[in-house]
Amino acid sequence: MALDVSPEFNQKTGMGNLDGQNLEVEQKQIALETQKLSAWFGDHHVVKEISLSVEKNDVFALIGPSGCGKSTFIRCLNRLHEEGEGARVSGDVLIQGIGKSGGRENIYRSGVDPVSVRRRIGMVFQKPNPFPGLSIFENVASGLRLAQVVRRSVLEEVVETSLKQAALWDEVKDKLKKPGTSLSGGQQQRLCIARALAVRPQILLMDEPTSALDPISTARIEELVMKLRGEVTVMIVTHNMQQAARISSQTAFFLMGELVEVGPTNRIFTKPKESKTEQYITGRFG
Amino acid sequence: MNIKGRIAPGNLGDRTFGFILRFFSWATIALFLGMLVFLAQLSWEAIQTYGPKFWAGTDWNPPMEEFGAAPFIVGTLASSLIAVLIAAPVSVGTAVFLREIAPRQLSSFVAFLVELLAAIPSVVYGLWGVFVLAPVMRDQVQPFLAEWFGPETYFASALGHLATAFIYPFSLIGNLFGVWQISLSELSVKMMAIAHGLFDGPPLGLGLLTSGVVLAIMIIPTVTALSREVLMTVPDSVREGALGLGATRWEMIRIALLRTARAGLVGSVILGLGRAIGETMAVTMVIGNRNVIPNSLFEPAQTMASVIANEYNESDGLHLSSLAFVGLSLFLIALFVNLFARLLVRYLERGRYA
Numbered sequence: 001m002a003l004d005v006s007p008e009f010n011q012k013t014g015m016g017n018l019d020g021q022n023l024e025v026e027q028k029q030i031a032l033e034t035q036k037l038s039a040w041f042g043d044h045h046v047v048k049e050i051s052l053s054v055e056k057n058d059v060f061a062l063i064g065p066s067g068c069g070k071s072t073f074i075r076c077l078n079r080l081h082e083e084g085e086g087a088r089v090s091g092d093v094l095i096q097g098i099g100k101s102g103g104r105e106n107i108y109r110s111g112v113d114p115v116s117v118r119r120r121i122g123m124v125f126q127k128p129n130p131f132p133g134l135s136i137f138e139n140v141a142s143g144l145r146l147a148q149v150v151r152r153s154v155l156e157e158v159v160e161t162s163l164k165q166a167a168l169w170d171e172v173k174d175k176l177k178k179p180g181t182s183l184s185g186g187q188q189q190r191l192c193i194a195r196a197l198a199v200r201p202q203i204l205l206m207d208e209p210t211s212a213l214d215p216i217s218t219a220r221i222e223e224l225v226m227k228l229r230g231e232v233t234v235m236i237v238t239h240n241m242q243q244a245a246r247i248s249s250q251t252a253f254f255l256m257g258e259l260v261e262v263g264p265t266n267r268i269f270t271k272p273k274e275s276k277t278e279q280y281i282t283g284r285f286g
Numbered sequence: 287m288n289i290k291g292r293i294a295p296g297n298l299g300d301r302t303f304g305f306i307l308r309f310f311s312w313a314t315i316a317l318f319l320g321m322l323v324f325l326a327q328l329s330w331e332a333i334q335t336y337g338p339k340f341w342a343g344t345d346w347n348p349p350m351e352e353f354g355a356a357p358f359i360v361g362t363l364a365s366s367l368i369a370v371l372i373a374a375p376v377s378v379g380t381a382v383f384l385r386e387i388a389p390r391q392l393s394s395f396v397a398f399l400v401e402l403l404a405a406i407p408s409v410v411y412g413l414w415g416v417f418v419l420a421p422v423m424r425d426q427v428q429p430f431l432a433e434w435f436g437p438e439t440y441f442a443s444a445l446g447h448l449a450t451a452f453i454y455p456f457s458l459i460g461n462l463f464g465v466w467q468i469s470l471s472e473l474s475v476k477m478m479a480i481a482h483g484l485f486d487g488p489p490l491g492l493g494l495l496t497s498g499v500v501l502a503i504m505i506i507p508t509v510t511a512l513s514r515e516v517l518m519t520v521p522d523s524v525r526e527g528a529l530g531l532g533a534t535r536w537e538m539i540r541i542a543l544l545r546t547a548r549a550g551l552v553g554s555v556i557l558g559l560g561r562a563i564g565e566t567m568a569v570t571m572v573i574g575n576r577n578v579i580p581n582s583l584f585e586p587a588q589t590m591a592s593v594i595a596n597e598y599n600e601s602d603g604l605h606l607s608s609l610a611f612v613g614l615s616l617f618l619i620a621l622f623v624n625l626f627a628r629l630l631v632r633y634l635e636r637g638r639y640a
Contacts, residue, residue, distance in 0.1 A: 080530055083526070085390065115532050117532075118530055118532040118533075120532075122530070122531075125523055125527060125530070126523075127521075127523045129521070129523040129524050129526070129527040130527075131527065131528070131541055131542055131545060132524065132545070132546045133541070133548055142528075143532065146531060147532075196530075196531070199532070
């Protein structure tokens with residue numbers, strides 16, 4: 001469980017978006033830190049030496065125009081980028097509590113199994129992708145099954161909790177045996193969120209999770225993300241600047257594979273330091 | 287989705303075109319029915335003489351004017367079953383390899399070769415079967431099989447017990463309705479005899495097993511190509527979903543690829559089965575052509591297709607009519623297999639796309 005901090009602690013620390021002048025900086029834990037992270041597709045350098053850090057149990061948004069490398073960037077954070085043909089990564093990603101000691105560990109250290117990294121970091125994709133051959137129940141349980149959990153009572157409990165967390169339980173509790181793909185697009189995406197949450201990841205990566213959904217489904221997923229704050233570290237890539245402003249406390253602006261600016265969401269949207277950020281958020285390009 | 291354009295009544299071009307299309311569509315149906323009628327007509331004498339008992343009759347003796355099709359039905363089903371048992375895992379495995387593991391260039395090159403194999407005429411496979419495969423089967427494979435799985439081996443006993451346990455419930459139902467009176471011990475003795483006889487007898491090279499292997503090799507290209515196509519339709523997003531969840535490559539293949547493509551894979555295997563059931567030339571060349579129900583997979587046998595190919599030339603009267611009846615039965619079996627495949631695929635696919 002990622003719930004090793006008291007609610008009070010979260011209230012004090014999780015609200016960095018108020019004005020960016022949180023004085024309790026020293027109490028914040030860093031869940032994830034990248035150091036000079038670069039990624040390539042063949043010769044195409046799509047992510048250029050990005051260094052940033054993400055606070056634990058915070059919501060961190062990545063914004064930027066299409067093709068700016070933000071999706072590729074978060075796909076490096078669970079070592080999924082390297083699965084593509086001709087894909088390459090360099091640099092370090094330090095994640096809290098991945099290693100055996102529970103300390104920070106570089107997931108790109110040689111000898112680290114990408115599979116074990118992905119089991120600790122959940123991912124939700126742009127297009128809802130429930131497993132078509134599996135029922136709603138089995139979709140949510142799939143991560144647990146991969147982790148060799150077989151006790152029916154445990155599975156049932158976790159599936160229910162996860163579906164409730166994903167605000168889908170009431171809609172599907174009577175048809176858990178139906179195929180996951182029989183749901184609507186928005187429901188499928190929440191099913192995928194439940195599937196990711198079922199294994200209790202420390203970090204949840206979301207790659208434009210609402211871009212294929214209608215406004216009502218989008219709103220539900222945004223609510224969900226806001227509810228997850230304080231329980232799990234969320235990194236969300238989004239095209240939608242209002243969405244970033246609504247749900248995140250920290251925002252990073254990417255352009256052409258480079259990190260232009262990162263800071264508390266409120267400041268990024270009200271007083272950006274870089275002129276490119278300002279131009280983008282005021283809609284002058286992108 | 288399904289918008290049917292209406293043919294404008296006034297437009298001559300539209301009307302002519304519509305008429306031509308309709309004509310060809312109906313022509314297909316007419317051809318199908320015509321074949322059925324023709325076969326029924328030709329086999330009428332045999333149908334009148336034997337009726338459904340034709341399928342149960344075990345004797346096929348042209349000089350004595352005795353005709354029963356059971357040996358050929360058994361031969362067709364057994365050789366096709368052997369073919370599918372060998373071909374299904376090989377083909378699906380190859381398709382998974384081409385989709386998931388091989389580098390892209392190797393994958394498309396091998397896929398191309400596989401499709402080339404599908405173009406080889408069956409008579410060539412038959413020649414290869416007679417002159418290359420049969421000696422290997424006779425000298426290497428069959429002695430090996432006889433030693434490990436033949437009579438008086440643990441495998442045969444285990445298989446006999448398993449078959450008894452599997453069929454016993456059905457025999458109870460048979461008893462209940464009085465259509466099949468058999469006791470457990472009788473059933474067990476029968477199953478044991480079949481199991482111990484499976485790999486019995488002298489290794490001849492030509493026979494049921496060899497024809498099954500040739501059929502398997504013939505349908506592997508088709509089934510592989512179809513399975514590869516099916517696997518290609520599984521979206522990358524589903525594969526990534528599994529990887530992102532921490533699946534290993536094998537786990538991803540299992541839960542994302544094979545489960546998603548299950549219906550299509552079953553469909554492609556059954557299409558292969560359909561081809562194996564109807565295959566004539568290669569089978570005729572390697573099966574040994576003996577009109578008896580074989581007790582052993584090493585024995586020569588005869589399929590429905592091969593008996594027609596072998597005997598139609600010198601037949602007349604009831605013999606010819608009986609051959610036509612075999613053809614009609616083959617036609618019906620092929621039809622049934624296709625129908626069954628469609629139902630199965632539909633069942634497996636239910637609720638998949640909402």
